[in-house]
Amino acid sequence: MNTTEQVQKHYEYLLAEIYSWMSGDFETRVNQTKEFFIKHNITPAAEISAAVDLGSGHGIQSAALAALGFKVTAVDFNDRLLNELKKNCPHVVNIINSDITGYDFSNVSPEVVVCMGDTISHLDSFEDIKKLTGSIFRNLKPGGKLVLSFRDLTNELKGTQRFINVKSDDSKILTCFLEYFNEYVNVTDILHYKVNGKFVMKLSSYRKLKISAAAIISELKSNGFNNIIQEQISGMHYIISEKTK
Template identity: 35%
Template sequence: MMHSVNYTRVKSHYHSLLSQHYTWTFGGGGAKQSNNYKLLSDYLKDGKGKIAVDLGCGSGFQSIPLMQLGYHVYCVDSSTQLLEELKENAPNTNYTLVETDMLSYTHKADVVVCMGDSITHLANLDEVELLLRNVYEMLDGLFFISFRDLTVEMFDCDRFIPVRSDERTVFTCFLEWKSSGNGCLVKITDLVHVKKGIGAWELCTSWYEKLGISIDWLRQKGLEIGFTVLAEGQDQGMEMIIFKK
């Protein structure tokens, strides 16, 4: 399919700035992998001989736990840097790296995951619906989705989000809503101060847009397509839904 403007902007943002700091912003990959292993293993048991697809895999927060559960994982992401990082961290060879966008990839699978806010990188609700339909066609099993709800606008200083800091790096996000409600677009500007020497700091900036999606809309759209809802709730501040086909 033709890439959207938002896809191009997201890819550029990750390449120029975010991929260099992505895993660090979560405190390293270990804690995220451990949390996701616990979550996934509550619903998935022996994956030997089965296929998993991780859409927007990043550096492997979901892919590596799926490998540990025995699945052969197709790790799909548009960031060359994050795929290379995943390759360095992979515990075995039970995976295939796929450098493309989420909407361009389909593969028959026993489980599909799209977690860690990846779904909000899509440009509009039509693209989200297309993703759901693509996954429905490729899936025979469970579909895990997690995302941050950006449908409620923040104002004034609440729009500054401290992400993480240490003695060498300070990472802050600034959020600007173009509108509010389901389907809104939020401009995310990442501000990264990097220490270059004694008393010397460099400011690195880049921006991209994320999509506001409500859990009610996503649930209803999934049901219309044919999924059933296995579970729903929150995981570390993100909305979480598990569809079943």
């Protein structure tokens, strides 16, 4: 089973049903994302400007882009999350159920493409990242921007540091455990949730690629992207790059 298939099964079995809970208040997250886009001049350049949200989840990035005036296409492989997105983002124009590597850009010439929330680390290999960023560059409008976000897992945690408390409340506790290999990290999500007043445990594992900001920036430059900006927010690396005119 490849990484993409593992991730799909992981979301179907465990993560999709708690994704909105794990992400926090939707409107707050949308406003934070909208402010981030405005800060980096990611706003429509024309009356009709297309944006593509790869790995859209339940719609945080899509909603922020739509609020800024973009005509948004949201792409994700999970039905449950896409159904939540439809409710959360009634102004998103196109909603497509697809693996992000299978999305066909030929029907749209986007001004902005975003692939955020660690989605890019769900690909099978760095070669797949190269293919994806190359396809995005070819299909972006001149002056268009690509926004990526991901966690750099190249620095190995040791011992009990590998157990991470993701989120908890009175009814749910989500912990993850990290196992490090040469090119990827195996992530096991451990969910405890209450049934009839008693906690029940649910487990599921999937792989994430070990990718560094330096490697991503180097690849973006080799594709022709310029004006690259990098920043780190709450442990996530954000990289904004531009297809200069």
